[in-house]
Amino acid sequence: MTQPTETMDTHVLSRTAAHLAERYAGIFSPETVERYVFESYATLSRTARVRTYLAATAGHFADDRLRALAQSQGKIDKPVAQVLFVCVHNIGRSQIAAALLAHHAGNGVEVRSAGSLPGAEVHPLVVEVLAERGIDLTGAFPKPLTDDVVRAADYVITMGCGDACPVSPGKRYLDWGIADPSQETLEGVREIVEAIDTRVQALWDQIRN
Amino acid sequence: MTQPTETMDTHVLSRTAAHLAERYAGIFSPETVERYVFESYATLSRTARVRTYLAATAGHFADDRLRALAQSQGKIDKPVAQVLFVCVHNIGRSQIAAALLAHHAGNGVEVRSAGSLPGAEVHPLVVEVLAERGIDLTGAFPKPLTDDVVRAADYVITMGCGDACPVSPGKRYLDWGIADPSQETLEGVREIVEAIDTRVQALWDQIRN
Numbered sequence: 001m002t003q004p005t006e007t008m009d010t011h012v013l014s015r016t017a018a019h020l021a022e023r024y025a026g027i028f029s030p031e032t033v034e035r036y037v038f039e040s041y042a043t044l045s046r047t048a049r050v051r052t053y054l055a056a057t058a059g060h061f062a063d064d065r066l067r068a069l070a071q072s073q074g075k076i077d078k079p080v081a082q083v084l085f086v087c088v089h090n091i092g093r094s095q096i097a098a099a100l101l102a103h104h105a106g107n108g109v110e111v112r113s114a115g116s117l118p119g120a121e122v123h124p125l126v127v128e129v130l131a132e133r134g135i136d137l138t139g140a141f142p143k144p145l146t147d148d149v150v151r152a153a154d155y156v157i158t159m160g161c162g163d164a165c166p167v168s169p170g171k172r173y174l175d176w177g178i179a180d181p182s183q184e185t186l187e188g189v190r191e192i193v194e195a196i197d198t199r200v201q202a203l204w205d206q207i208r209n
Numbered sequence: 210m211t212q213p214t215e216t217m218d219t220h221v222l223s224r225t226a227a228h229l230a231e232r233y234a235g236i237f238s239p240e241t242v243e244r245y246v247f248e249s250y251a252t253l254s255r256t257a258r259v260r261t262y263l264a265a266t267a268g269h270f271a272d273d274r275l276r277a278l279a280q281s282q283g284k285i286d287k288p289v290a291q292v293l294f295v296c297v298h299n300i301g302r303s304q305i306a307a308a309l310l311a312h313h314a315g316n317g318v319e320v321r322s323a324g325s326l327p328g329a330e331v332h333p334l335v336v337e338v339l340a341e342r343g344i345d346l347t348g349a350f351p352k353p354l355t356d357d358v359v360r361a362a363d364y365v366i367t368m369g370c371g372d373a374c375p376v377s378p379g380k381r382y383l384d385w386g387i388a389d390p391s392q393e394t395l396e397g398v399r400e401i402v403e404a405i406d407t408r409v410q411a412l413w414d415q416i417r418n
Contacts, residue, residue: 010377032241035278035356039248042356046325069244116255147244147251168219 012055013037016062024066027075036062043144049120057141064112065148072151081207082110084153086161090115090142091123092181093159096193099135100200109207112149116161118142123182125189133193155207174203221264222246225271233275236284245271252353258329266350273321274357281360290416291319293362295370299324299351300332301390302368305402308344309409317417321358325370327351332391334398342402364416383412 017037021030041058048054070076083101085094090113098113105111119142127137150156150168157174176199181192226246230239250267257263279285292310294303299322307322314320328351336346359365359377366383385408390401 029238029240035241038356046354145255147247
C-alpha cells in the first residue's frame with residue numbers, strides 16, 4: 001500500500017484538472033474536466049505497471065479524451081481524419097499501427113490507440129523495433145477503449161479484439177488480421193511491424209486521396 | 210460484430226441519460242450524466258460476457274456511480290455508513306461480502322463492490338451458494354473500480370488485489386485474507402462464503418456500535 005504516493009498524486013491531479021479546465025473553458029464544465037482526470041487516473045491505476053508518473057500519464061490521457069469528445073461534438077475542429085486503432089491489450093499491434101501512421105502522415109491525420117483489456121506496459125520489443133525505425137514510443141502507455149475516442153474516430157481499425165471492439169454508425173471499419181507480437185522474438189516482432197507498416201501505408205494513401 | 214444491437218443500445222443509453230439527468234437535476238449537469246452513462250457502457254462492454262442487457266446494466270452502474278459521487282461531495286445525504294468491497298475480478302469475494310453485508314445490515318449500510326480487473330460474469334457457484342442462503346445475486350455484475358465509489362466509501366475492504374487497491378485519506382481500510390473461490394468446488398465455495406460471513410458479521414457489529 002503506497003499511501004504517500006497516492007496522496008501526492010491527488011494534489012497533482014487537482015492541479016491538472018484546474019489547468020485542463022482552463023484549456024477547455026467554454027467547452028466543458030470544470031466538473032466534467034475534473035471527473036475525466038480522476039476517472040482516467042482510476043482506470044489506468046487498475047492496470048499500469050509503472051506507477052511513478054501515473055498522475056502525469058492520467059493527465060495526458062484525460063486531455064486526449066476531452067479533445068476527442070469535443071471533436072465528436074463539433075466543439076473543436078477536426079481539420080484532418082481521426083484514426084483509432086484497437087487491439088486487445090494496447091501494448092503491441094495498436095501501438096505499432098498508431099506510431100507508424102503518425103510517423104508517415106505527420107499532421108495529416110490524428111491518431112489514437114486503445115485496448116479492450118489494456119495491459120501493464122507497452123511490449124519492450126515493440127519499443128525496440130520501432131526505435132530501430134527512429135520512432136520513439138517511450139511515452140506511450142496502454143489505454144482502455146473509451147466512449148469518447150470511439151465517437152471522435154472517422155476510421156476504426158481493429159486487430160484481434162473480436163466482439164469487444166466497438167461498432168457504431170457513421171465510421172469506416174477495417175479489421176486487420178495481424179499476428180499478436182506478445183510471444184514473438186525480436187525477429188518475429190520486426191516481421192509484424194513490417195506487415196503492419198504495409199497496411200498503414202495503404203491506409204494513409206486511402207485517407208489522403 | 211453486432212452492429213444492430215450496438216445501435217439499439219445507443220438509443221437505450223440516450224433515454225437512460227435523459228432519465229438520470231432529471232433525477233440528478235441541480236446536482237450534476239446533463240453533460241456529466243450523459244458522460245457517466247456512455248462511459249459506464251464502454252467500460253462494461255470491454256469485459257462483460259452477457260451483452261443482451263448491457264445498456265440496462267450500464268444504466269444501473271452509472272446511476273450508482275453518480276449517487277456515490279454526489280454523496281462524496283455532500284450533495285446527497287449519507288445517513289448510513291458506506292462500505293466498499295474490492296477484490297481482483299469482482300466475480301467472487303467482493304460480490305459475496307457485499308451481498309452478505311447487505312443481507313445482514315439491510316438499510317443500515319450502503320454497500321458497493323468492485324474489481325481491479327473485472328471479470329466477465331459473477332462466478333456461477335457463488336451465485337448458487339448465496340442462493341442456498343436465500344440471497345439473490347442474479348442481477349449482480351462485475352464492475353471496475355472507479356474513482357467515485359472510492360470517494361464515497363467510509364470503509365474500504367480489500368481482498369487480494371494488492372497494489373491495484375486504492376488508498377486515500379479519511380477512510381478505514383481493512384485487508385482480509387480470503388482464498389479465491391474461482392477454482393473451488395461447490396464445497397470449497399461454501400467454506401469461503403462461511404469465512405467471509407464471519408468477518409462480515411464482525412464488521413457489521415463494529416459499524417453499528
